[in-house]
Amino acid sequence: MLQRTLFHLGELSLPVYSTNTVIVGSGAAALNCAEHLYRFFQERGETRPEELLCIVTAGLGAGASNCSGSDKQTYYKLGIQGKTPDTPHDFALTLTQGGCTHGDLALIEGENSLREFYHLVEKGVPFPHNERGGFVGYKTDHDPRQRATSAGPWTSRFMVQKSLAQVRRFGIPILAPYEAIALLTVGEGKARRCIGVLAVNHKDAEEEGFGLTLFNAENVVMATGGPGEMYAVSVYPRYQMGAHGICFEAGAVAHNLTESQFGLASLTPRWNLSGTYQQVIPRYYSTDPDGSNPREFLNDYFPSMRALATAIFLKGYQWPFDPDKVAGFGSSLIDILVEHERRDLGRRVWMDFTRNPMATGRLEPFSLSDLEPEARLYLERSGALQETPIQRLERMNPPSIELYRNRGVDLTREPLEIAVCAQHNNGGFAVDRWWESNVSHLFVIGEQAGTHGVKRPGGSALNAGQVGGLRAAQRIAHAYGPRVPSVSEFLSAVGDTVAAKLEAIRAGIRRAESAPRRAEEVQREIQQRMTDFGGVSRSLEGAARAVDAASRLLVEIRRDGLRIERRRHFLRQLRVEAMCVAHLGYLTAIRDLIARGSGSRGSHLVADPKGILPHPALGSEWRFGPENPALREEILEVWLGEDGEFHTRAVPVRPIPESEFWFENTWEAYRSGRVFE
Ligand SMILES: Cc1cc2nc3c(=O)[nH]c(=O)nc-3n(C[C@H](O)[C@H](O)[C@H](O)COP(=O)(O)OP(=O)(O)OC[C@H]3O[C@@H](n4cnc5c(N)ncnc54)[C@H](O)[C@@H]3O)c2cc1C
Structure with a gap:
């Protein structure tokens, strides 16, 4: 049970919950952080760790982790298979090679990758292993090794569900649906510190007090995901708003916001069309807005059916649009042509699994024997040489058909409307090696934290989300400790801010009718x-x-x-x-x-x-x-200044640390707790 009191504001009495740490969001990152924090407090001798943290979320079951995926949703981890050696340093080199990625964070993601991967395995996420128990991997985009693994189309949903079960087992309070509308801070500039959250309890939103609820906490961990709803053409789940606005208002510095990923996805339902969806080489065509006048629009741009079919195939593991993969009839030329049809010509674009790409004009008929060797070999080895794309998909990945069927779309009969959609932000709020932002005691994890740069290997977002939660929990439990701040001090610090927010809500409602x-x-x-x-x-x-x-x-x-x-x-x-x-x-x-x-x-x-x-x-x-x-050597930061304007500055990339690892010294630093400083 969390400590609960009331804040009397005029005639209103608003609930105030006090705890050590409030974790905002309930995606894979948030829930994992909660699990770790509970365990760390327990290991440090706290008898009721469940009173020291809570999860505050606008939607239990909402967010990208629980609602999004692809044909084979990827989890990127350190390589652990066969004869292929791998090290955290090599992992960090891969994460940083696209540029604009801090090396210390990349190394931390490498060093903690297996700890988090096995944490997921132990929780019950069904990552496939072979008859010896070895976790095999495959190559994903921007990946020089076979570090990727997958539990199928719903990898991150498994992560959420298994983690949620643990959180419930631990008795960690989950307050839902509560939507954070402001972060409560004290101090200015570098001395600014986060001391709580102001949220709206959706169930009480019609009450006099608008459901306003205060959370008084030593630490706040933001894990509210990416800004999916900010784009008109988006494959994020609907209503995935993110909470970037309130973090900016609290003074948090963001970086690499420029580095979002875009790629081909279906519009209804919103779903990534990567991997096998492309490797089976479906037909692409466009129509007028009313669905009439179909055209094989890609055929005008490719010199041969072989080149076109191979480009479609490669889109499978070259999924995000990439300017480096346009030249020479590369796979990203397809994204440009889809954009051109939609944006410049006002047409709709479709992907049809019932037919192979169709020959028109000078292009010869499609043939599986007329593909570049990479594509041909892959299909051969997968036993996927059936006549139509849907048959090949049935062979290689039946769950990918099933998941559309469960959402009312029968790929054996219907085409999918597609577009180049916003899918993920590699950037986000800048964090230190504990995933703490520049506002002290405000941690940011998951997609809201920006630990990746220009390019990232597919699947590394999920790894980063787990590692970030672990690091924040370590810092909180081992360095900041279990203190629950006093309510009276909290209320005297935030009372005016809450009153101002209440007045702003009332003013907004008063103006609602006359607003243009x-x-x-x-x-x-x-x-x-x-x-x-x-x-x-x-x-x-x-x-x-x-x-x-x-x-x-x-x-x-x-x-x-x-x-x-x-x-x-x-x-x-x-x-x-x-x-x-x-x-x-x-x-x-x-x-x-x-x-x-x-x-x-x-x-x-x-x-x-x-x-x-x-x-x-x-x-x-x-x-x-x-x-x-x-410019790969610098990172562009952006923040909302005290003057109410956004400012930017470029900062140098921090290198991958080269410190020597000497067991005796590390052991001593660990025992003394210095590793958490
Ligand atoms: C189609 C698609 C496919 C993807 N495929 C992959 C992949 O294969 N591999 C990979 O690594 N990554 C992939 N990603 C990215 C990855 O899924 C996300 O980055 C990750 O799941 C984000 O997890 P999260 O916990 O940070 O946030 P989310 O899972 O998005 O959760 C956010 C949570 O915050 C809550 N919330 C939001 N605003 C508020 C608020 N104001 N107050 C309270 N709560 C709030 C939401 O309700 C939700 O519970 C994909 C993304 C998409 C969209």
């Missing part, structure tokens, strides 16, 4: 702006215009309010305002990075009239500038 624009309409504007200017194809001029429009929008929202139909929809107003703050931060970083001359990198293109044309048949607006590799 509906909250949903403004949300759509933000989403479209992010897809148009912060998506897969960008330009300096476009980003600059987008920043201006975003700044104006924020001023308008704060001046005029947002229209809502009912009082209880005040949360929409808060979410849209927070999303507006977040998108301004993202766009500012995007503009400033392009202005520094970054060029096209990671998973986006930057327009350049003197640049490379992806294909001679495309218009000159598709010319893109090459990457400037010098």
Whole structure:
């Protein structure tokens, strides 16, 4: 049981929960952190560790971990198979080789990778092993080894469910649905410290006090995932808002926000079309908006059916869009052509598993014997030489068909509408080696923490989420200790902030009727702006215009309010305002990075009239500038200043530590607790 008291504010009495650590979110990262923290407190002699932490989440069962996946959702770990040697240092080299990744964090992700992997295995996540118990792996995108593994399409859902079962077994309180709307801090600048969270209990949102609930805590761990709803074209689960806006407002510094991943996904349901979905070489075609006038649009751009079919095949493990894989009819040319059909020609694009790519014009008929050796060999070894893509999919990955069927789509009969979707943000809030942000006692883990840079191996997001939770829990239990802060001190520190927030909510409701624009309409504007200017194809001029429009929008929202139909929809107003703050931060970083001359990198293109044309048949607006590799050595940070404006600065990448590992010294430092300092 958590300590509960009341905060009397005018005629209202708002609940206040006091504990040592509040973990916000209930994805794979949050739940794992809770498990570790419970165990560490227990190991340190706390008899009731469940009173020292709680999980506060807007949606138990929501978020990318529980709701998203792909044909074979990947978990990236240190290699542990056969004769292939691997080390944490090599792992860190892979994580950092795309650039803009701090080496110390990459090494930590390598050093703790197996601990976290086996933690998942022990919890019951069904990662496949061979008859000797060895965990075999495969190669994923941006991966020089076979470090990847998978528990099937729903790897991260298994992680959530197994972790949730542990959390429940431990009796850790889960407060749901509670949505964090502000982080409570004291102090300014470098002395700023997080002391709690203000949340709305959805169930009481219609009450006088709007369900406002205060959490008084020594530490706050944010694990609220990526900003999926910020984009119009997104494969994140619906309603995955993230909480970047409130972290910015609390003074947290973010970095690498420019480095998001985009790739081909189905729109309904939202699902990644990577791996086997592409390796079976389905037919792509486009139609008019009403579904008429089908065209084999890719055929116009490829010199032969062999080249086209191989490019589709390669998209399987070259899934995210990558400017380096455009030239020479590379697999990422397909993403550009899909974008061109949708954005420039206003057509819809489909993927059809019932048919092979169809021959038109000068392209010869599709034949499985006319593929590049890499593709042919793979299909041969997989026993997947059946006549149609759906038969090959049935052979290689039946669950990938089943999961669509469970969501009302029969791939044996229906095509999927597809687009190049926002899928993941490699960047996020900057953290130190304990996943603590620049605001002390505010930890950020999972996708909300930005530990990856321009490119990352597929599956490394899940590894990073687990390692981050472990590190935060270590720091909290071993360095900060089990203190539960006093309620009276907390209330005297945050009383005015909470009163101001309450007044802001009331003012928003008062203005709701006269506000010129509906909250949903403004949300759509933000989403479209992010897809148009912060998506897969960008330009300096476009980003600059987008920043201006975003700044104006924020001023308008704060001046005029947002229209809502009912009082209880005040949360929409808060979410849209927070999303507006977040998108301004993202766009500012995007503009400033392009202005520094970054060029096209990671998973986006930057327009350049003197640049490379992806294909001679495309218009000159598709010319893109090459990457400037010098910028791989720096990371662009962005934060909301005391002046209410976003600022950016480039900081050098921290190298991979080269310190010598000497057992006796480490043992001594461990026993004395210095390793947690
Ligand atoms: C389609 C798709 C496929 C992917 N495939 C892979 C893959 O193969 N390998 C890989 O490594 N990664 C993959 N990723 C990325 C990976 O799934 C995510 O980065 C990861 O699951 C994020 O986990 P998380 O715990 O940080 O956040 P999430 O799982 O997104 O959880 C966020 C939680 O925060 C809660 N929340 C949000 N806002 C608030 C708030 N204001 N107050 C309280 N609670 C809040 C939500 O309800 C949710 O519980 C994929 C992502 C997508 C979308």
